[in-house]
Amino acid sequence: MEYRSVPHGREQLSIIGLGLGIVKPNHDPQGLLNHALECGINFFDLCCAYEDVYAAVRPTLSRQRNKVYTQMHLGAVYKHGEYEFSRNLTTVRDTFYRKLELCSLGYTDFLMLHCIDEVDDLERVLNKGIYQLALDCKAQGIAHHLGFSTHNPAIAKRLLTLGGFDLFMFSLNAAFDFKADGELALGGSGERAALYQQAVALGVAISVMKPFAGGQLLNAALSPLGVALSVPQCLQYCLDRPAVVSCLTGADSPEQLDVSMRYFTAAAQRDYAAALETVTQVHDLKRCLYCNHCAPCPKQLNVGLINKYYDLSRLGDALAREHYRNLSRHASDCNDCGHCDRRCPFHTPQQARMHEIATYFGF
Ligand code: SF4
Numbered sequence: 001m002e003y004r005s006v007p008h009g010r011e012q013l014s015i016i017g018l019g020l021g022i023v024k025p026n027h028d029p030q031g032l033l034n035h036a037l038e039c040g041i042n043f044f045d046l047c048c049a050y051e052d053v054y055a056a057v058r059p060t061l062s063r064q065r066n067k068v069y070t071q072m073h074l075g076a077v078y079k080h081g082e083y084e085f086s087r088n089l090t091t092v093r094d095t096f097y098r099k100l101e102l103c104s105l106g107y108t109d110f111l112m113l114h115c116i117d118e119v120d121d122l123e124r125v126l127n128k129g130i131y132q133l134a135l136d137c138k139a140q141g142i143a144h145h146l147g148f149s150t151h152n153p154a155i156a157k158r159l160l161t162l163g164g165f166d167l168f169m170f171s172l173n174a175a176f177d178f179k180a181d182g183e184l185a186l187g188g189s190g191e192r193a194a195l196y197q198q199a200v201a202l203g204v205a206i207s208v209m210k211p212f213a214g215g216q217l218l219n220a221a222l223s224p225l226g227v228a229l230s231v232p233q234c235l236q237y238c239l240d241r242p243a244v245v246s247c248l249t250g251a252d253s254p255e256q257l258d259v260s261m262r263y264f265t266a267a268a269q270r271d272y273a274a275a276l277e278t279v280t281q282v283h284d285l286k287r288c289l290y291c292n293h294c295a296p297c298p299k300q301l302n303v304g305l306i307n308k309y310y311d312l313s314r315l316g317d318a319l320a321r322e323h324y325r326n327l328s329r330h331a332s333d334c335n336d337c338g339h340c341d342r343r344c345p346f347h348t349p350q351q352a353r354m355h356e357i358a359t360y361f362g363f
């Protein structure tokens, strides 16, 4: 397992996390959780579809409290034991405290304003008590960090501007990023890329939901991009986006979780660039995807990372210049061999870009 830091915190989250949204109470949630821990997973999204799951995972979660990190949601409530969405302040508050008690957690590491996708709903959450409840939980130490979940980049942008959030959960995958605005997901490609960079600039981490587009991306017949990606490719695409710290994969059994763990056992299959080569929407952008498919550079430049720091710095990330400085090779070391231009499946004019980057940073 690999771990990534939350910029405004001490947490080191596993790059693959486990979402308990699809696990059924009679499918041994505790066994699943134990298996996840054995895999090195330490980050769990507790937006369960069934209320009984909270009590089922209590023995493991409470025993490992100092070693696991939890994401819990203000707005995920239960009727007759099954998930419902609510903005009723009393219901939301009572349900959150009940969930904490059912799990014997004492606190949650990340408390999320749950699933805000529309402006009217955002106003309701901010102005009718739920946001204040989150602030109170943080002040009381019941929540260590505040966050939110959304599928809408415009909502995410507004909440990031408001400040006070350290992590947000966003629906992210190659299909959502490259289809036109509204065709499959909200936000155009440029708007979504700008959001990831805004998050880095503000030191806000992203946890990913829907890394496989609900499984569609894994199946050529269903894939919105017309090509199937493998599980390691989907996960690598998400993990290459700026600000992403963890991909939350849903599983209902240890075997299902092992499918995501193939990211580590089939590392040679992570390169997604060739798979996306035939997707015209990707070409049209002429943007570096940081995929490093063009490696190896004969001058040992890390082309993806150089491009990432450049893009981040231009968007105001004060740390990006220093990160760029710390690289062992810089854009100015490029010898114009043209290898990356020939190798890039997306025809990014990388050689010219290296000149642009060297001029921008001065080395
Ligand atoms: S230049 Fe092309 S192949 Fe190289 S990192 Fe960027 S997108 Fe990937």
Ligand code: SF4
Pocket (backbone or CB within 6 Å): 296, 297, 298, 299, 300, 301, 303, 333, 334, 335, 336, 337, 338, 339, 340, 341, 350, 351, 354
């Ligand atoms: S053109 Fe520059 S960055 Fe690209 S492969 Fe050659 S030396 Fe490396």
